Amino acid sequence: MSQLPAGLVDNVPDAPAGSAGDAQWVAQARQSLAHTDARLCKRFEQGDNVERLLGVRARAADQLIREAWQRCVPADAGLALFAVGGYGRGELFPRSDIDLLVLGEAELQQAHEGALARLFALLWDAGLPASHAVRSAAQCAQAAADQTVLTALIEARPLCADATAQHGLARAVSPSLIWPPREFFLAKRDELLQRHQRFGDTADNLEPDIKDGPGGLRDLNTLGWMALRAFGVSNIDALVGLGHLGLDEAAALKRERLVLARLRFGLHLVAQRAEERLRFDYQKALAARMGFGDDVESLGVEKMMQGFYRSAAVIRRISDRLLQRFEEQFDGEATPEPVGEGFSLRRGYLSANDPLWPHGDVRSIFALFACWARTADVRGLHSMTARGLAEMLDEIPAYTQVDEAVRDQFMALLRGPRAVDTLARMARLGVLGQWIPAFAQVSGRMQFDLFHVYTVDQHTLMVLRNIGLFASGRADERFSIAHEVWPRLRKPELLLLAGLFHDIAKGRGGDHSELGAVDAREFCGANGLSSSDTELVAWLVEQHLRMSVTAQKQDITDPDVIHRFAALVADRDRLDYLYLLTCADIAGTSPKLWNAWKDRLLADLYFATRRALREGIEFALPEAERVLEARDNVREQMNLLGYADAVIDRQFAAMPDESFVRFRPEQLVWQAASLVEVRKGGTLVKVRRITPESDALEVFVHSPDRDGLFAAIVMTLDRAGYGIHRARVLDGPDDTIFDTFEVTPVGSFADGDTARLEAALRKALAGNIQILRPARRVMPRQLKHFRFAPRIEFLESSQRDRTVLNLVAPDRPGLLADVAHVLRDQQLRVQDARIATFGERAEDQFQLTDRHDQPLTETSRQALRDALMTCLEPDRTPGDPH
Template identity: 40%
Template sequence: MNAYREGKQRLLQAFAAQAPTAARAQRLLKDLAQHTDAALRALWEQAALPAQACLIAVGGYGRGELFPHSDVDVLLLLPSGTDSHMPGPLRESLERFITDCWDHGLEIGSSVRTLDECLEEARKDVTVQTALLEARRLAGPAAVFKRFRAEVQRHVDVPAFLRAKTLEAQQRHTKFEDTPYALEPNCKESPGGLRDLQLLIWIARAAGLGHTWAALAQGGLITALESRHLHRNEATLKLIRCLLHCQAGRREDRLVFDLQAAVAQQLGLQAQGSVRASELLMRRYYWAAKAVTQLNQILLLNLSERIAGGVAPPTVPVNERFLDRGGLIEVVDDGLYQREPQAILETFVLYANVQGLKGLSSRTLRALYNARQVMDARWRADPVNRQQFMAILRAPQGQTHAFRLMNQTSVLGRYLWVFRAIVGQMQHDLFHVYTVDQHILMVLRNVRRFLLPEHAHEYPFCSQLAAQFDDPALLYIGALFHDVAKGRGGDHSQLGAQEVRRFARAHKLSKVDTELVEFLVAKHLRLSQVAQKEDLSDPEVIAAFAAEVGDARHLTALYLLTVADIRGTSPKVWNAWKGKLLEDCYRLTLRHLGGAPVNREAEIEARKQEARQLLALRSALPETEAPLWRTLQLSYFARHEAAELAWHARELWRHIGAPQPVVRARPSPVGEGLQVLVYARDVPDLFARICGYFDGAGFNILDAKIHTSTDGVALDTFQVISSDPATLHRDLVPLVEQKLALALTQTGPLPEPRRARLSRRVKSFPYQPRVSLRPDERAQAWVLSLSASDRAGLLYAIARVLAKHHINLQLAKISTLGERVEDTFLVSGAALQHARQQLQVESELLDALALPA
């Protein structure tokens, strides 16, 4: 009974014993299929099934290939006329056959049908129809199987099948965000994966046009070169999928972080400087997937035209080099790009500018694919091409689609040679979820959306600023180059600034514009750092940043690029609070640049007056604010907006000096989460207990403003958001007010932080914890900066260390970048005045930040 399992294990061990190659992987897939064929035939013979019954391999197994842990899909074809309820002996024989298969280690997926039932199911479900098209006889009369295949083929509605499979592919691509460059791609289902190649063969087989790349080449659907490239890249994908199954010991088609290093090691890949072996593996995968994507477009368009029966769409001349073929750009002849290389970029100028053009025809795609050798250094330096590239950037529309299409067809990387180096470049910084090239194109898209009226509702302030910006092309250039030096080692911002300066000179940008794009690339992280890590209520912080920016044009361009950049890293990184911090920093800096530096006293007085007006609108008694405000220092008023001052006064005027903690919550004014007010006697572990409650209740702290009144009462305000995105925060207000107040009355040792599973990304790419403790500008407090991989309970663990050493918090800036945290605290305490105790604090913080073993 173990013969099948042992035979399969011998095949896998033999494969693992030698260096894996594409050819050896293909041989393994064939051997596994043949080994499975023999086992199934033997069990079929023992089952005593009707003489006219057939055992048929379908689906992937029907192709005569079997991946190590893939399902074994079979059809048990019964003679026509067999009762659907089946007589007892037949049912028993079928059940015994299926049970024997599982007992022998054959994990089959089986269906039992007559021919008529097969045809009916295929008519209703294109997936069933697809599986039947790949049928292969294992046992039973050859004549019965021949009739089965003929009937299945005869009942295929080829145009309907093409439409259904194309829509199915679009749906699948959408699921994977229409990119082969996911950090953990599915080598079977993702765009550019094996399923895209199988799709082509299914359509060709259904149309009777062949079922191998060689046959399609003989039929004129692809060239011999394209056939070789399809075969080579298919072999690469099969090898990777095969290794994934072997490494995981189960069916695993995703190149997950946990397995990337192991697969790379098995392929013999070794780290090259700062580039990991897993990155080399992923680069190999991405290039194969990209080639598959390009060739898939060409062949799918050709198949569609062939199936349409030669009915050509209407063709209208665009100019002497291009035609509009049913909305697709088509070259006038196959040799256009070889003869006139300048026409390559002209293709995308037309795509961006001419209304109604929505893509490239198969003839144009093929011509681009075959013109890669003419896109050389001489082509890049051609003044006409440089003018055309700038024409795309300055087109009134279409930049996003044009640059994405240029990247898909490899034109962008061949024109911007520096861009080619980051195609498929992974980012292991725990908050980017796209490869570098895809992130850059996402940022370009985000900038472009700021200028489109139909997207003005998304970021109204950004749209307002972008509409007034004098030359949007400069923003697009900043987006294209801001991360283009990633992966080189060194400061990618400075290296990128050098690259964009070369680009600007080559493309004859003015000195002023050159300086701007260089500034954008060199400083593209600076606004985010100031807004999220420094005290925006400090006029000196704003003055220093204003001096660094220089003028309103630079500030506006940097703000737009920063918002687009953060939005383009990951759907998890952006939130409304982060947007508010950036906007506040922009507005404060703009006012300073306008010649009106912040007069702190006047600003605070105006803020107080606005708060009084808000209180009056809420029918508060005169002087409602006075009892609270008399106990608070200037820094409190500097760090809170008028609406917050009014809210605090309205909620606390009756509780001044109260012995019990007061907790109030409301939906956050910035639109996400809750704003929580805590008013309680200041004790060393207060902040830790607050963090402990939020941690246990499943809230993430986005920001904390910490204050202590002159009479020793803490007045702290927190911006929090639930870790459950479906949460209705308004409904949580009573619960938070009650439970947090109760938690703050507890005494005794602080509870241990809760343990939670680490994400796979954090486990695979842990971020080295860092702690920095330095005096602030005035040497009156200390700035504590922390960086670490994020996890549940991390802020609480930090707070416990601070409470243990009686370190007081004055300000907390909480910044979560995907699965990495960058937190900054303004702290004070006697322990920080002594070098030995300071080292102890830093050491314990590093232990708190370290990932659990």
């Protein structure tokens, strides 16, 4: 239980009870409570009904509180005691607070102040955490001007109170005096909506709040408070009799409440405190305690969380309808406005004109969604229409069980206006899972990692939403070329289908891309798509990860990489579709995953592949010709900036040929222009934003070469609060280095000030870089629950003179700085690096040589492996010397 709202809670005493008699009672009370809790814990693990357990614990607390009251407060004191808040409902979770109200006139409060102090000290000493208020009836009425205070009071349950006291409290908070039903309803509805917004208006968070999150127990309580205030009823069944709730809806709310209450009960046991969030710290232990076991397809924790997400979705769906019915009760029905054959708007809600709609006909349901898509400013479905849809939900056939005309209706929705909104509505209302049973299987399915922050179905809807952004035709700074690529799609609905099916086979135990492609091929074939369109959708589903992996894990400046990818894609049409699907997929995985660096990375891969397809997959310019072509391009741009050819030639002579192969022309222009004022043997540090709107930065360092430079730069960037996404380490003429890093802020102290970062790097490089050490970092709580054994792999480089180190390890703050420190201590040189982080996994690749620029010997490899494993030990304090 939460504490009572501000204005209702007095100070909670923590002074021990004084007398020996009190001490004896406290000991007995603690023993009794411990015995009750142990018995309830056992019954919980045996699967007993959680409502009974909550009631038993509340009654056990009632008994002890009454005993304490009788010990401390004289029978003729004229004071009354009530349970309020959640405890007032007669339920008490294992670690919840106990909310109490002492009712009495001011002079009586003062006369028995010592007795009340003794009472609450006894309760706390006995293990009953009582939050209390001492008020007169008039004071209660005054405090109840705050609707949160009134909410706690309207469920007041007498513990030690006569009829007079009960009637007095009821009069003080009567709807005729304060908060009439309609005003109370509006206030609680606004409170509910604001609370939902605090959680991103979704229950599908990695660490959801069982109590306060959308679709949580607080939503059910809110409906109960509204019903109690408006109709004087204290249970859901009474709403059925009043016509506000159907029998099936009432049964569903009761069923899902039991699911959430059981989760909350178990969470309190596992956390051993009043924890309401399903945090990673407790998810696995709670799943095991509740009997969810691992199998080939799913972890037990994933099964448990899927149950929660599905319950929350049902509660939200029904509560939306009930809120609307309450609104109708207060405001009445409006005159219907026809908006299409068989449908009208009622107070902005789309309603079927026929009260018996949809007559078991799925065609009527698709007609509803088509009308919804055509009609602007619809607030949602009318409650009775939504109820009719819900009652038919289990009867909606799968797409394989209907005739061609019905399937054509669905495809018309995909090709029609606001197709993304239509799919999202169908998913939220449960229709999409009935129409495509495979989608129902991933509904509420979570993946126990930090990479996927949404359930599979919610992620799919986010991907579709991103596709909808591309379709709007408006340029979006997050996706630099998507609005240019979108108009070239032959059939945009094919991209929607690929987005819908790309993760639909998650959790089946095999490769979800391959299994999803089978589903997509079957769906497209059944819905009359041509063989070429069907194969395109299936190919997109099967290859939907390929472009992301290529861009993030391979060197896309390597012609061989580009030509292998171009050979896979085969034509421009597929490239356009795959590029947009990849952008939508990455951006729909986590709000933090998409950034300007990834946008540019994918755009670079897209343009390089498009060029390879245009020139012919089998044709690739020799590297010398590519260098000359790049130099001509850069020279042209520098001429436009006013640089003479002699200056440009001098700059080109100081730059490595490889840079003209690895970097884009605009990067080379920036580097060459920056180097104009640098004297031979000098050090240059330049930082710029990758795009004006983004927080991603590009860092360019030119300096005489010396051992430990890479480690010094990485450790300085880490200390400044920046994470490295890509590092390009090149050797220049005259024993110089040309290092480029693409970074984003990962620490709160990274302020994005380019001049400050330049100064920090210059200062670090001007000193003794060998004494630099990684900063000490605290391991974030979430990362502690996703440990796995690091994987270290050595490969031969295609350049023959280097050794490739592949490192996969649990991510943590300062990891790259620690790894760079190890490489420096092993006297190794970093010739190139690719840095990638996927949730809790760091997947980095380094091209290494020894200090003589030779590949690593077997002895050097083993020494490096041992040093890295010591560094990466999960229990090691980051930053400590190895």
